[in-house]
Amino acid sequence: MKYAIWVPLFDELSDPLEVARLAAAAEEAGWDGFFVWDQLWWRPPVREVSDPWITLSAVATATERLRIGPMVTPVARRRPVKLLRETTTLDRLSGGRLILGAGLGSDRFAQEYSKTGEELDDRIRAERMEETLAILTAGWTGEPVNHHGKHYLVDDVRFLPRPVRGRVPVWLAGFPGNSRPIGRAARYDGFFPVNLTSPDQLAGPVAVLRALRGTLDDYDIAVALEPSADPRPYAEAGATWCLTDLVDLGLADVRAVIAAGPGGSIGV
Template identity: 60%
Template sequence: MRSAVWLPLFDELADPRVVAGLAVEAEAAGWDGFFVWDQIAWRTPVTAVGDPQVSLAAAAAVTSRLVLGPMVSPLARRRPTKVARETVALDRLSGGRLVLGVGVGSDSFAGEYSRTGEPVEDRTRAEMLDESLEILRSAWTGEAVHHHGTHHLVDGMTFSPTPVRGDTPVWVAAFPGNLRPLRRAARHDGFFPVNLTSPDQLAEAVTRVGALRTDPDRSYDVAIDLAPETDPAPWVAAGATWVLTDVDPTTLRLDAVRGMVRAGPSS
């Protein structure tokens, strides 16, 4: 099992200098990863929201070992060609430590889509996510990208440089009971099941994703979020390879986060 700090970039954590300092402390305390939320807005009482790409760049520049990335980025509201440039820049800045967490996202948390003119229909955002992932995978190869989709067009562009290791791991967020997201997760490098209620539910989801994978021998991660101080052992036995800290964004305080980070991961 590997452990990661997972932080909403809200209020006191909206400053990338603060995030970079926490990343340094996380690395010193023995954490394996450092992930951040990707939000444009959030509901009250949150008032300030930070940028994930800038915050991750700040964290990457001052660390040398931590795996890091957005968890998760709702690609339907982002241009995949811009994401291709950003991911490679972060990958190279970090020396190949980037993991890209992706998901369909939801308008229910803060009205991010409806208030900015983005599509709110789940099916449409899912289609855009799949097209974006296809474009990213092609772009990371350094070969010409030819994508003529329903939502995105990339006509013969090449993207250089490429990731340090030739690719970037992609972890897909999905509700365990929905088949289409599970199929999406099985096509990539990791699975981030959301709204889990028990280790048994996780074990069932891991089994379903495993049955959908075309190359079961390829390295694959299963990331879950648990409240700090929760015993991870039953979840690891159910198939989790990564455990992320689950903190309440509405009660987030820098001193408490710093204390959690300094205490190190649960054994």
């Protein structure tokens, strides 16, 4: 199993320079990845929130080995060709270390959609995400993109340069009991089941993914766990990445978790 830090860019963790220093410390302590939330704002008492892409650019220049990325970005909230340029540029800046975490997002946590006039219908946002991922996948090839979809149009445009390894890995997020996100994730590079409460919840998604793909070799399943949780039962259930969830922790505790190293527990 590989281990990553998962940082909400809130309040004390909203300073991109501080987050870059935390990422450098994580790399030195032996962590494998450093991922950040993608939110426009959050519920009280959170007051300060930073942009994930600019923050990840700082992280990319402060590190050399860590896999990095937004976990997850609400794809339907972004213009496909803008996201294509952002992912490719960040991937090249990091030397090919970007992983794109993608999902529908939700209005229920902070009303980010309803308060900004975004689409609230999950079905429509899913359609937009499917089209966006298709545009990204085509654009990363460096060949002309011709996409005439229900929601988006790209008419014979070539997007260069390409990502370092030819494409950016995509992990799809979804609730473990929802079959559609799992089926969508099977077509890409990884699955990030959200709101897990036990390793038993992985059995169903892992079985479905294996059946759809034929094999889970070179495929990632990431779980988010509190710093004090034991990741071993999740690894036995099929998880390949453990994202240490640092939500609700202050800067001092985040530093302590990072310093404890991957797989460590400080009981915060």
